[in-house]
Amino acid sequence: MSASSPPAPLAPKANGNGRDKRLLQLLVAVRGRKTSLIQVHNNPDPDALGAAMGMRELYRRYLDLRSRIVFGGIVGRAENRTMLRLLQLEIVPASKVDFGCCDLHTLVDAQPGFGHAPLPEGRYPDVVIDHHPMRESRPQSVAYWDVARPVGATSTLVALLFLRNHVPIPGDVATALMYGIKSDTHDLSEHATDEDREAYHGLFPFADTATIAQIQNARVPQSYFAMFSRAIENAQVYDFACVAHLGRIDNPDMVAEMADFLLRCEDLRWTMVTGLYEQTLHFSLRSTDRNARAGSLARRVVGVMGSAGGHGQMAGGQVPLSDADKRTRDRVVKAVTDRFLSDVKAKRSLRRSLLADPMDETDTKEFDAGGPGGPP
Numbered sequence: 001m002s003a004s005s006p007p008a009p010l011a012p013k014a015n016g017n018g019r020d021k022r023l024l025q026l027l028v029a030v031r032g033r034k035t036s037l038i039q040v041h042n043n044p045d046p047d048a049l050g051a052a053m054g055m056r057e058l059y060r061r062y063l064d065l066r067s068r069i070v071f072g073g074i075v076g077r078a079e080n081r082t083m084l085r086l087l088q089l090e091i092v093p094a095s096k097v098d099f100g101c102c103d104l105h106t107l108v109d110a111q112p113g114f115g116h117a118p119l120p121e122g123r124y125p126d127v128v129i130d131h132h133p134m135r136e137s138r139p140q141s142v143a144y145w146d147v148a149r150p151v152g153a154t155s156t157l158v159a160l161l162f163l164r165n166h167v168p169i170p171g172d173v174a175t176a177l178m179y180g181i182k183s184d185t186h187d188l189s190e191h192a193t194d195e196d197r198e199a200y201h202g203l204f205p206f207a208d209t210a211t212i213a214q215i216q217n218a219r220v221p222q223s224y225f226a227m228f229s230r231a232i233e234n235a236q237v238y239d240f241a242c243v244a245h246l247g248r249i250d251n252p253d254m255v256a257e258m259a260d261f262l263l264r265c266e267d268l269r270w271t272m273v274t275g276l277y278e279q280t281l282h283f284s285l286r287s288t289d290r291n292a293r294a295g296s297l298a299r300r301v302v303g304v305m306g307s308a309g310g311h312g313q314m315a316g317g318q319v320p321l322s323d324a325d326k327r328t329r330d331r332v333v334k335a336v337t338d339r340f341l342s343d344v345k346a347k348r349s350l351r352r353s354l355l356a357d358p359m360d361e362t363d364t365k366e367f368d369a370g371g372p373g374g375p376p
C-alpha cells in the first residue's frame with residue numbers, strides 16, 4: 001500500500017450497460033475523508049475479513065486512504081488465522097483504536113444493532129455493507145448503506161463493486177473475497193444467489209486457489225482434538241436435536257465448528273453447542289432445514305440475557321456471565337438448552353447419548369431370532 005501514488009480518478013469506468021452505480025455513490029459519499037477505520041464483527045470470519053480487505057483496496061485506490069481494519073474478540077479458527085498469515089493481513093484490536101480520531105468509519109458484515117459488532121458510544125458508522133437481514137432502519141447519518149440485499153456473503157457485495165466497474169483487483173484481495181464467498185455459502189451450495197455466483201466466477205481468474213486450499217487445510221493445534229472428543233462424548237440427542245456443552249473453550253469459534261460437525265449425523269435436524277470463553281457463554285445453532293430461521297430462534301433462546309444473530313440454517317449468540325458463580329452459569333446453560341429444545345419441539349423423553357450404541361440392544365435379539373437379515 002503506497003500512500004504516495006496519486007489516487008485514481010474518482011469516477012470509475014462504468015460497464016457496458018452501466019447497471020451498477022453503487023461504487024460511484026460510495027465514493028461520492030465519502031470523498032474527502034482523511035482517516036479510515038474498517039470494522040468487522042467480533043471473532044471475524046472469512047467473509048468479514050474478505051469484505052474489509054476489498055473496502056480497504058477501494059479506499060486506497062480511489063481516495064488515497066490508508067485504512068486500519070479493526071476487530072473485537074479473537075481470531076480463533078485455524079483457517080481464519082491461516083488466512084491472515086498467508087494474505088499478510090494485519091488487523092487491529094478495537095480496544096487499541098480511538099474511533100473519535102477517524103472521519104471514515106466503515107462497518108462490514110455487520111450493522112448497527114448487532115451485539116457482536118459493538119459501536120463506540122453515540123456513534124454510527126459512515127458506511128455499512130452487510131448481507132444480514134436488516135435489524136434497525138438506516139440511521140440518518142450513514143453516508144452509504146448497502147444492507148440486507150439477499151446475497152450469501154458480504155464479500156459478494158464488495159466484489160461486485162470491483163467487477164461490475166472493471167476495477168483491477170490485486171491477487172490477495174481477490175483471494176480473500178473469493179474465500180469469503182466460498183466459506184459463507186459453503187462453496188455456493190447454501191443461500192447462494194446469481195450475484196454470489198457472478199462474483200465468485202468473476203474473482204476466479206485473479207484469485208490464488210492454491211492459497212485457498214492451504215487455508216482450508218490449515219494445521220490445527222493439539223487442543224482441537226480434545227475439543228472434538230469432548231463434543232462427541234458430551235453430545236446428548238433429544239429426538240432429532242443434539243445438544244453438546246463444551247465447558248471452557250480456548251477459542252469461541254469452536255462452538256460453531258462443533259455444531260457443524262455434529263450436524264453431519266444423519267438422524268439430526270438441529271444441533272446446539274455451547275462453550276464458555278472468558279466471561280461469556282457462546283452458543284451456535286445449526287439446522288438441516290433450509291427454512292429454519294435459526295437467527296430468530298437464537299434471539300428467542302437468549303431473550304434478554306444476551307445477544308444473538310444469524311440467518312437461515314446457522315445462528316449463534318452470547319450471554320455475558322461476568323462474576324457469575326458456577327451455579328448461575330449452569331442455570332444459564334440449562335435455560336438456553338431448555339428454550340432451544342422447546343422451541344424446536346424436540347421430545348425430551350426421546351433422549352440418548354450420541355455415543356449410545358444401537359447394536360447393544362439388538363445384538364442378542366438378532367441371535368435369538370436366528371438373524372433377521374438372512375436369506376429366507
Ligand SMILES: [Mn+2]
Binds near residue numbers: 047
Ligand atoms: Mn457474512
